[in-house]
Amino acid sequence: MSEEIxxxxxxxxxxxxxxxxxxxxxxxxxxxxxxxxxPSGAGKSTMLRCINRLVEPDGGKIYFNGVDIxxxxxxxxxxxxxxxxxxxxxxxxxxxxxxxxxxIGLKIVKKMSDxxxxxxxxxxxxxxxxxxxxxxxxxxxxxxxxxxxxxxxxLAMDPEIILFDEPTSALDPELVGEVLDVMKSLSxxxxxxxxxxHEIGFALGVADEILFFYKGIIWERGEPNKIIYNxxxxxxxxxxxxxxxxxxxGEAE
Amino acid sequence: xxxxxxxxxxxxxxxxxxxxILSFLSIFLGFVIGIVVAIAESYGGRTVRYIxxxxxxxxxxxxxxxxxxxxxxxxxxxxxxxxxxxxxxVIGLGxxxxxxxSQIFRSGIQAVDKGQIEAAMSxxxxxxxxxxxxxxxxxxRFSIPAWLNEYAVVLKDTSIALVLGIVEITERANELAQITxxxxxxxxxxxxxxxxxxxxxxxIANRIGKKYKIKGVGGMIRV
Numbered sequence: 001m002s003e004e005i006x007x008x009x010x011x012x013x014x015x016x017x018x019x020x021x022x023x024x025x026x027x028x029x030x031x032x033x034x035x036x037x038x039p040s041g042a043g044k045s046t047m048l049r050c051i052n053r054l055v056e057p058d059g060g061k062i063y064f065n066g067v068d069i070x071x072x073x074x075x076x077x078x079x080x081x082x083x084x085x086x087x088x089x090x091x092x093x094x095x096x097x098x099x100x101x102x103x104i105g106l107k108i109v110k111k112m113s114d115x116x117x118x119x120x121x122x123x124x125x126x127x128x129x130x131x132x133x134x135x136x137x138x139x140x141x142x143x144x145x146x147x148x149x150x151x152x153x154x155l156a157m158d159p160e161i162i163l164f165d166e167p168t169s170a171l172d173p174e175l176v177g178e179v180l181d182v183m184k185s186l187s188x189x190x191x192x193x194x195x196x197x198h199e200i201g202f203a204l205g206v207a208d209e210i211l212f213f214y215k216g217i218i219w220e221r222g223e224p225n226k227i228i229y230n231x232x233x234x235x236x237x238x239x240x241x242x243x244x245x246x247x248x249x250g251e252a253e
Numbered sequence: 254x255x256x257x258x259x260x261x262x263x264x265x266x267x268x269x270x271x272x273x274i275l276s277f278l279s280i281f282l283g284f285v286i287g288i289v290v291a292i293a294e295s296y297g298g299r300t301v302r303y304i305x306x307x308x309x310x311x312x313x314x315x316x317x318x319x320x321x322x323x324x325x326x327x328x329x330x331x332x333x334x335x336x337x338x339x340x341x342x343v344i345g346l347g348x349x350x351x352x353x354x355s356q357i358f359r360s361g362i363q364a365v366d367k368g369q370i371e372a373a374m375s376x377x378x379x380x381x382x383x384x385x386x387x388x389x390x391x392x393x394r395f396s397i398p399a400w401l402n403e404y405a406v407v408l409k410d411t412s413i414a415l416v417l418g419i420v421e422i423t424e425r426a427n428e429l430a431q432i433t434x435x436x437x438x439x440x441x442x443x444x445x446x447x448x449x450x451x452x453x454x455x456x457i458a459n460r461i462g463k464k465y466k467i468k469g470v471g472g473m474i475r476v
Binding site for chain 1: 366
C-alpha cells in the first residue's frame with residue numbers, strides 16, 4: 001500500500017448560521033491527483049483553506065503524514081511550508097520579480113542562502129517554462145504566466161502536496177491551456193495534488209479520483225470516467241450537465 | 254533702520270537651517286512612531302488596537318500650540334523634568350505628525366490585498382515576516398504621495414515653534430520686518446524660502462520614489 005499523505009476525517013466548518021462543511025472525509029496517497037468539483041458554495045475552497053489552516057476548522061481531524069495538524073500543539077508555519085497552495089487569483093507579491101517571488105519563501109522560511117535559493121528558483125521557473133520572465137514583475141506578466149509563477153513558487157518549496165483552488169477560473173480562456181499543461185506535467189511526475197477545478201478535461205486526463213462536493217459533503221465520488229460519464233445521483237448529473245453546456249468544447253463530451 | 258540685503262538673507266537662511274533640522278527630526282520621529290501605531294492598529298489585539306487608536310485620535314484632536322504648551326509648561330510641573338525649547342519643538346511636532354503618519358501608513362497597509370497575505374502565510378511565513386517582507390514594502394510605496402504632503406505640513410508648522418522662543422524663518426522675518434518696517438519684503442522672502450525647501454524635498458523624494466516604484470503598477474507618485 002502506498003503512503004498516505006493527507007487524511008481528512010469528518011471535517012466541519014460553519015460561518016455564522018451557514019454550515020459550509022458538514023463532515024467531509026477522504027484521503028490522498030503519495031503521487032495521487034484528486035480533483036474536487038461541485039457548485040459554488042459547496043465548501044470546496046473552504047475545505048482547501050482548512051487543510052493549511054488559513055481557515056480554522058470547527059470540527060474533525062486533518063492528518064498530514066500521520067500527524068493531526070488541527071492540534072494547537074502543531075507548528076502550523078512548518079506544516080504550511082510543506083503544503084503548496086495555488087490560488088485562483090495567483091496572489092503573487094507585486095513588489096517582487098517572478099524570480100524573487102519564488103525565492104522569498106526559500107530564503108525566509110527555509111533559510112537558504114541567496115545563491116542556493118536563486119538556483120532552486122530558476123529550476124522551478126524552468127519547470128513552468130518561464131525562466132526568460134525571471135526578472136519581470138507580476139504586472140508585466142499575463143494571467144497565465146502569473147499563475148505559472150505561482151505554481152513555481154509553490155513547487156520550489158518542495159512541498160509534499162500542492163493544493164489548487166480553481167487555478168484557471170480567473171484566466172482568459174486562451175490562457176487556461178498553458179496552466180493546465182503545467183499541472184498535467186506535475187501530475188505525470190507524481191506530484192501529489194488536490195485540485196478544485198471545473199476543468200472536466202483535466203480531471204478525466206489525470207485524476208485518480210473525482211470528489212463531487214454538494215452542500216458541504218462529498219455527495220458522490222469515484223473514478224473520473226464513472227463520475228463524468230455515468231454519475232449515479234441527480235445532483236451530480238445536473239451539475240455536470242450545466243458544466244458541459246458551458247464548456248461545450250469537445251474534450252468533455 | 255537699514256538692513257543690508259546680504260545680512261537679511263543670512264539671517265533668514267540661519268532661520269531656514271533651524272526649520273530644516275526641526276522638520277527633519279520631527280518627521281523622522283513621526284515616521285518611527287507612526288509606523289508602530291499603524292501596525293498596532295492594523296494587526297494588534299483588541300487592547301493594543303484601542304490604545305493606538307486613542308493615541309492617534311487624541312493627538313489629532315489637539316492643536317499644535319496646545320501640545321507645545323502642555324509639553325513645555327504643564328508637563329514639568331507634573332513630572333519635574335524640563336525639556337529645552339528645541340527638544341520640546343521636535344517632540345511636539347513629531348508626535349502630532351506621528352498621528353497623521355499612522356493614518357497614512359494604515360491606509361497603505363490596507364491597500365495591500367489580502368490574497369498576498371494569504372500567499373505569504375501559506376508559504377509558512379510568520380505574521381511578523383509577512384508584515385516585514387510583503388506588507389510594509391508595498392504599503393510604504395503606496396504612502397509616498399500622502400507622506401510628502403505631510404512633510405510639507407510639518408515644515409510649515411515649524412514656524413509655530415516661535416512661541417517656544419525658537420528663532421526660525423518666520424521669527425527672523427518678524428524681526429526684520431519690525432526693524433525695517435518693510436513687512437512685505439521680509440515675509441515674502443520667508444514664504445519663498447519655505448516654498449523652495451518644500452519643492453526641493455518633493456523633487457528629491459519623487460526621484461527616490463521613481464527608483465523604487467513597483468514596475469507595471471500605476472503611476473502614483475506624481476506630485
